Amino acid sequence: MKWLGRSPGDRRAPEPGSYEQSGAWTVDRAIRALTTGCAAHQRPVPAVGAVVLGPETVALRLTTPDENPAPGWTVEEHGRTWRASLRWLQTAAVDDRLPEPFPLLVSLGMTDDGRLLLNLAEAAGMISLEGDTELARGLARSWARRLATSPWAAAIRVIRVGFEPDPDFTGLDVARLIEVAATLDGPEPGAVLLFAGQPLGRDLHQVDRLLGEPARRWSVVAVDAAEATWRFVVGVDGTVDTGLLDEHVRLRP
The missing domain is CATH 3.40.50 (Rossmann fold)
Structure with a gap:
């Protein structure tokens, strides 16, 4: 796939079974790990237009290319995509005190790469x-x-x-x-x-x-x-x- 162009306190992993629950937990943890890493390195959180939750990784589709990813993330497509493994996210540091950077993420459906979520805030x-x-x-x-x-x-x-x-x-x-x-x-x-x-x-x-x-x-x-x-x-x-x-x-x- 190519990119063109309510209680927040409980962060425990969900019980096995619900794809929606486990998917939401994984996406939430990925975003928090991203925010925590960016804060630790005193850099802004990148603008993200979409998130793709795959079977082994989470990919962020950036609206503006950035070739200097936060710790734990690798860069692809000349900075247009950042990717992190689900295994790393299980133990990645997260700071729940930091504000949510993408509160308007919504799930659209499935692609060959995984579940696609869009950031509605990026539509001007x-x-x-x-x-x-x-x-x-x-x-x-x-x-x-x-x-x-x-x-x-x-x-x-x-x-x-x-x-x-x-x-x-x-x-x-x-x-x-x-x-x-x-x-x-x-x-x-x-x-x-x-x-x-x-x-x-x-x-x-x-x-x-x-x-x-x-x-x-x-x-x-x-x-x-x-x-x-x-x-x-x-x-x-x-x-x-x-x-x-x-x-x-x-x-x-």
């Missing part, structure tokens, strides 16, 4: 899920549930707009974004907004305003958005054309 604008509408909305619902419960997103608010009630979603559900407009400028670090359809009218005005903030605290995902920075096309066969990879991604059930 709206993200559109299109193609098969029901599958696209299902993907948005899955992202909302994961962001509301994943160990690396504990400080992030997740707001869904226009979705049917979902008992597995622990974030905030509203019919229109304008219903919570008064809370959007609070002191919180931001949120992810997920729309079941294209934002319109006053909702679109709010989205444009939030995405225009210099601090880029907000990420917005919408089904069939008219204008978007990233477009992910979900096919009826359950594959996704990201426009960022040279292969399609297979959605996980």
Whole structure:
């Protein structure tokens, strides 16, 4: 594969069995090991657009090439990829006091190299899920549930707009974004907004305003958005054309 272009306190390894649990734990540990190594060497954490969890390694796809990896990581593709072995991550030093660098990681699906997670924060604008509408909305619902419960997103608010009630979603559900407009400028670090359809009218005005903030605290995902920075096309066969990879991604059930 080639890259183009909520209780955080419990860090114990999960019991064997659940792929989702063990995968989330491994990704969380990889990110914390990365952050700890960068802090120890007084260097910034690199900007990461995607994470690939393979059977033996975790790979970081950097948005800006960097050929000086943190300890425990090897560099590939002229600095575009950093890789660490799962064996090393089991015993790597981690400092849980450091802030999460990638709170907006979401799982997209499987590639030939492993499970692919995208960092929504790297989209400097709206993200559109299109193609098969029901599958696209299902993907948005899955992202909302994961962001509301994943160990690396504990400080992030997740707001869904226009979705049917979902008992597995622990974030905030509203019919229109304008219903919570008064809370959007609070002191919180931001949120992810997920729309079941294209934002319109006053909702679109709010989205444009939030995405225009210099601090880029907000990420917005919408089904069939008219204008978007990233477009992910979900096919009826359950594959996704990201426009960022040279292969399609297979959605996980």
